[in-house]
Amino acid sequence: MNYSIISPPSTNIESLLSECPLTPFAPDVIEFISALSDTIFKDNTLKTLPELVALAFWLRPANILKLRSDFETKWRNHFLIGRGLAFHIAPANVDTIFIYSWFLSMLAGNTNIIRLSTHTAPQVQLLINAINSIKDDRTARRFMLVHYGHNEDITAYFSGLCNVRIIWGGDNTISTIRKIPLRPTAVELAFADRFSLCIINAHAFIEMEDKTHTIEKFYNDAYWFNQMACSSPRLVVWIGNSDDADLARTIFWQMLKDIIIKKSPDFIASKAVDKLATMQSLAIKYDNIKIEKTDLNLLNRVLLKTPESIDRTLHCGGGLFYELILSDLDALQCVLTAKEQTVSVIGFTRDEILCFLNKTKPRGIDRIVSVGKSLQFSSVWDGFDLLREFSKEVDIEL
C-alpha cells in the first residue's frame, strides 16, 4: 500500500492494530493532549496563529477535564469503551478539524488512522512537528497520520480495518467514500455540506456601544478559514424595519471593511474571479438581486430579495456575503432549511431566540452561538455527540 506515514515518525500499521481499545479519558491520553496544548502556547510561531491558539485553548487540561466530568455525568452507570480503530478522513478547508476529530476519538478510547488532505496549509506541518515533538511512546503507538493521493484501494484497505469511519469534507466526498464498504460491524459518521448564517438585530446593533469589538468577532468567524468552514457565516440576515436595516448595514459593512484592511487576511486572486462568477450567476438565476459596489475584492455583497434566492451551492466563500432583510425574527423560519448548521447572533437575547425556536420549530440549525463563536469546535457537532458516537456501550444486566 502506497501511503506515507507523516506521524509518528516510527510506526506501522501492524503495531497500531495490535493495540486494544481503552475506556474513555485514559490518563495517558489526557496527558498527551495537554502536552500538545503546552507546545502550541510555548512555540513563538504557533502562538501567533489564531486558529491554533483557539485549538490550544480547547486542548488545555481544564477544558478536557470539563469534557470528562460532563461525559461522566451523562453516562453514569453505563459502561463505555472505545470502538477499536477509527479511520478519519480529514477535510482540506479547516486545517485543525482533524485534531478535534482524532482527539475526541482518542479520548473515547480508540486507536486512530487520520488521512490528511494533500492540500494542507503550512500551519498543518507546524502542527505535525509539534505533535512529533511530544515524547510519549504509549500514545504514539495508538495513532497514525497518513497522506496519500487519489487512491480508492488505500481507502478501502483502511475502511476494511476500522470499526468507525469519519468522513469530513462534504457531499461529494461522502458519496464517493460511501461506495467503499466497511466491515459489517463498523459504523460511520459523515459530515455533509452545511451552510451558516449570522442574524443581526438592526436596531440593537445601531444602539450598541462597542460596535468595533462585535465586528471584529464577526471578522474572525468569517475570515479565519477564508469563509470556507461549514460554520463560517455566508448569509447575513438583518432583522428590523427598513430604515434601521439600511443604517445598520451602512455602519456594519464600512466598519468591517476597515477591519479587513487593518488585518489584511490572505487574498487569493482566483477567489475574486470565483466571486464575480457567483454574483453574476445569481443575477441570472434570481430576480431583483443587487450586487453591491465595492472597491475591495475581499468584501463582496449581494442583497437578495427573497429567501428563495439564497443559493447555498453557488456560494464560493472568500469574503462573499448574501444579505437579506426581514421585518421580524419569526420570518427567519422561511430561511432555514435542513442545510443550516450554525446561526451566529448579534443583538438578540437567549430568551428571544428560545421563544423563536419554540414558536417556529425550524427544521435546520444545529448550533446557535454568539458572534465570534462560529468556529469554536464543540464535542457535539452536527447533532452528533462525538464522544458517545466514537465509543460503544456494553449493556450489563447483572
Place this chain on the structure above:
Amino acid sequence: MNIEALFTQKPYSLSKETKHTFLAETLNLLINHHKTHCLAYHKILSATGIEHSSFSTIEDMPFLSVRLFKDFALSSVQQTQVIKTLTSSGTTSQRLSQITLDKETALYQTRALVNIVQDFIGKKRLPMLIIDSESIIRNRQTHSARGAGILGISNFGKDHTYLLDEQMVLNVDTLERFLSVHKDEDILIFGFTFMVWSYLYKRLKEIGKSYDLGRATLIHSGGWKKLSEQAVDNITFKAELKQVCNLGRIYNFYGMVEQVGSIFMECTEGFLHAPNFADIIVRQPYDWSCAPFNTNGIVEVLSILPHSYPGHILLTEDLGMIYGEDTCKCGRMGKYFHIEGRLPKAELRGCSDTHAYSPLH
C-alpha cells in the same frame, strides 16, 4: 467610423485616441443592444445598477465572467436565427462554453479574421497543411474551438491537407506528397500549439526526418499550459522548429471561443497585438482597478464583433501584462502584451473537499 469601415482598413491602423473613442461609442451601443436582447445580460446589468450604457471610457464598462458561458446559454438572438453553435474544446469532464452565432456575427468573425491574418501572410490563398485530423471538422452545426479555429484559418488556404490521423499520428507520406507538389510555393501551416509540438515537431525528431519548411508560415494557438509543464516556452518552441524543419515564420495568437475572429496575433517582436476590432485591459484582482503598463493582472478582452451573444466584454481567467500602446517596434498600432498563463486555482478549501476524490482527477 463603423465596423464596416474597419474591414477596409489595415487591422492595426487606429491610433490610441481614435481607437478609444471608436471603441467606447461602439461598445456602449453593443452593451445597450445586448441589454435589450439578452435577458440574462439585462439581469446582470440591473443587479449591478446599470440602466443605460453611456460610459466615456471602456475601462468603466461592466465585464462578464467568461465562465458564465459554461453555465448559461447566453444569446441575444432568436433560436431560429442561430446558424452555428461553438463549444470550447475542453476535456470531457469539464463543462463546455456554448456560443451561439447568427449570420451577422459569424460573418463579422470571418471578415475580421481575414483582415487580421492577411496582414501577416498576404492576400493570396496558400497551399495549407493542418496539424490535426480531418475528423475534428466533420459536424458543421456544432464546432469545438479546435474545429472553429481550423475552419477560420482555412479561408486563407487551398489544397487543405490534414496531417494527422484520428490517433494523432503524423502521416509522413501525405506530408511528402504535399511538399513535392508545392515545392516552389509559399505554404501555410495551422495547428494548435500543443499539437504542433507533440505530433509534428516531436514526431519528426523521433523518426529522424528533416524537411525544409523554409517557405512556410506557421500560425498556431491554443495556449501554453501543456507546454509550460514540459518547460517549453515560445522562444524554445520557435528555436526548435527552426532547427528541425527550418520553419522560420511562426506566429502565435491569443484567442478564445468566446471571441472568435478578433484574435490577438503575435508580431515579429514577439508581442501579442490588439487589432482595431478588439482591445485588452489588465485588471488588478484586489479591486479590479486597471493595472498600469508592465504590471501583471487578470486579462479582460473587448471585441466589437459579438452581436448574437453578449461576449463583447469578458473577464478571462488568464494572467497577462501590457507593455505599451502604439509604440511596438513592429510598427503596429494598438496595445501589445504577453499572456502569462492561467490564474492559479485557489486551494479548494471548501467543505466540498472534492479534490481528493473528485471524478475530475
